[in-house]
Amino acid sequence: MKKIVEYRKLLNVTKDATLKELKSIYRNSMKENHPDKFTNEEDKLAVEELSTLTIEAYHFLVSIAPETLEKDKAEYTKTTTSVNILDFYMEKTVLYVHFLDGSKYEYFGVPKNTYIKMVNAESPSRFARRHIYNNFLYRSASKLVAAE
Numbered sequence: 001m002k003k004i005v006e007y008r009k010l011l012n013v014t015k016d017a018t019l020k021e022l023k024s025i026y027r028n029s030m031k032e033n034h035p036d037k038f039t040n041e042e043d044k045l046a047v048e049e050l051s052t053l054t055i056e057a058y059h060f061l062v063s064i065a066p067e068t069l070e071k072d073k074a075e076y077t078k079t080t081t082s083v084n085i086l087d088f089y090m091e092k093t094v095l096y097v098h099f100l101d102g103s104k105y106e107y108f109g110v111p112k113n114t115y116i117k118m119v120n121a122e123s124p125s126r127f128a129r130r131h132i133y134n135n136f137l138y139r140s141a142s143k144l145v146a147a148e
Contacts, residue, residue, distance in 0.1 A: 004060075004064070004108065004137075006057075007056075007060055008057075008061065010053060010054065010057045011025050011026065011058065011061065012025065013061070017065070018067065019062060019067045019068070022062060026054065026055075026058040029054050030051060033047050033050050034047070035051060060139075064137060064138075064139045068139075069138075069139075075103075076105075076140070079099055079101060079103045079105075080129065080133040083099045083100050083101045083103065084099070084100050084125040085097055085098070085099060085100070085124050085125045085128060086098045086099055088118070088128075090115045093108065093111070093112075094106050094107065094110070095107040095110040095115060095118075095132065096141065097128065097132075102142065104140070105138050105139065105140055105141055105142075106138060106139055106141050107136040107137070108136060108138065108139075109136055109137065110132065110136055114131060117131070118131070118132070
């Protein structure tokens with residue numbers, strides 16, 4: 001969740017920002033902070049770092065935007081209601097879930113005690129259907145791997 005807050009702050013957007021607004025802010029920021037506009041090497045390096053962060057923030061915020069989630073809702077619902085979990089693990093407050101059909105999702109802000117209950121559950125898939133899928137902000141990680 002901290003990453004989400006930092007990205008929103010970097011792009012100066014709220015959680016209600018539309019894809020169109022995100023794109024506009026991203027483009028303006030990239031125009032303003034393009035490394036080729038600077039001749040001083042020190043400034044150029046600082047702006048390159050800012051540009052890289054801006055690109056990362058933009059792509060991340062697009063992946064969790066309500067419009068993006070709504071567009072993929074049917075596929076997400078099908079996976080989470082009918083496909084069992086192949087593997088799952090947690091890093092910090094992000095729960096990574098890999099499904100038997102090859103889908104992968106990241107869930108943000110999952111408390112450690114919820115993860116521990118999932119690990120100890122008789123059926124992690126059933127536990128996740130009841131306590132994870134519709135309760136936490138998520139994004140598809142399958143598309144991230146495919147895009148790289």
